[in-house]
Amino acid sequence: KAGVTQTPRYLIKTRGQQVTLSCSPISGHRSVSWYQQTPGQGLQFLFEYFSETQRNKGNFPGRFSGRQFSNSRSEMNVSTLELGDSALYLCASSLGQSNEKLFFGSGTQLSVL
Amino acid sequence: QKEVEQNSGPLSVPEGAIASLNCTYSDRVSQSFFWYRQYSGKSPELIMSIYSNGDKEDGRFTAQLNKASQYVSLLIRDSQPSDSATYLCASNQAGTALIFGKGTTLSVSS
Numbered sequence: 001k002a003g004v005t006q007t008p009r010y011l012i013k014t015r016g017q018q019v020t021l022s023c024s025p026i027s028g029h030r031s032v033s034w035y036q037q038t039p040g041q042g043l044q045f046l047f048e049y050f051s052e053t054q055r056n057k058g059n060f061p062g063r064f065s066g067r068q069f070s071n072s073r074s075e076m077n078v079s080t081l082e083l084g085d086s087a088l089y090l091c092a093s094s095l096g097q098s099n100e101k102l103f104f105g106s107g108t109q110l111s112v113l
Numbered sequence: 114q115k116e117v118e119q120n121s122g123p124l125s126v127p128e129g130a131i132a133s134l135n136c137t138y139s140d141r142v143s144q145s146f147f148w149y150r151q152y153s154g155k156s157p158e159l160i161m162s163i164y165s166n167g168d169k170e171d172g173r174f175t176a177q178l179n180k181a182s183q184y185v186s187l188l189i190r191d192s193q194p195s196d197s198a199t200y201l202c203a204s205n206q207a208g209t210a211l212i213f214g215k216g217t218t219l220s221v222s223s
Contacts, residue, residue: 033210043201056210060127084214090156101147102211104156 001028001077004105006095016081018079021108025093032074033102034066037088045087049074050096068101078110086112115140119202119214128223132189134213136202139183144176148187151216157178161187175177192221 005024013019032055034046049068060111066076072093074112078085088109090100126132135150145164149157152175163169163176163185175188185204187194199216 035213043213045210045212048210055208058210090213100223101159102160106156 002049004103006089006091006105006108008108009106010109010111012113013073014079014113015083016056017081018077019081019110020077021089021091021092021095021110023074023091023105025075025091026103029093029095029101029103030072031096032068033096034076035075035090035091035092035096036060037107038086043090044045047069047075063104086110089100115143115212117202117212117214119130119200121215122218123220124217125220125222126192127219128192128194130192130221132192132196132219132221134177134187134200134202134217134219136185136187136188138185138202138204138212140204140206140212141183142206143183144162144202144206145211146185147203147211148174148185149201149203149213151201153198153209157201189219192219194221194223197221208213 007022018025031050033048036109037043047054052068063079068074090106090107094100118137150159151157161176163178169176173190177186199218201216202214205211
């Protein structure tokens with residue numbers, strides 16, 4: 001069974017640009033969560049989507065947004081990039097039931113110059 | 114603000130020793146607790162989950178949960194150099210986001 005797939009693996013952008021990251025969950029998984037990981041702050045929760053609806057949201061500014069499609073694939077978008085947005089963005093999927101284990105993709109490493 | 118706290122380490126142990134990793138959480142209604150291992154340059158992978166007070170053993174790993182003290186720990190017996198990684202503790206309650214600690218770096222020397 002294929003794991004969680006994230007594309008692209010690496011991205012380099014400049015301040016003010018926007019970026020879209022993609023995530024394909026494990027087949028049959030209906031929940032997709034996004035996390036930002038930085039050396040100083042660790043793993044911080046961005047948002048979770050389940051059946052095309054945002055179910056939970058973290059404390060990030062509105063520049064960070066996401067969506068989920070009917071096939072459970074998800075995208076996240078960051079507009080007006082700032083230097084501080086440089087991070088590893090991780091997507092994780094699960095079946096979507098309560099108290100479940102998350103399975104992570106390899107992540108997208110975003111560098112903002 | 115729900116928080117999960119871990120000592121950042123590094124925790125250094127010799128090969129064959131027991132490594133003890135600790136975690137506290139602030140949300141009293143948390144129901145599920147997880148330990149993830151993250152090798153340098155890799156994504157986190159789940160190694161243990163625990164939902165009830167007490168101990169849960171899986172091979173060389175034992176997770177311990179004390180809800181009254183809001184404390185979770187992970188013991189790694191017979192530590193190997195391949196166990197050198199960052200260990201992330203996480204917790205949530207039903208229907209909410211999984212919140213992670215910042216992780217403890219473990220170094221096992223041969």
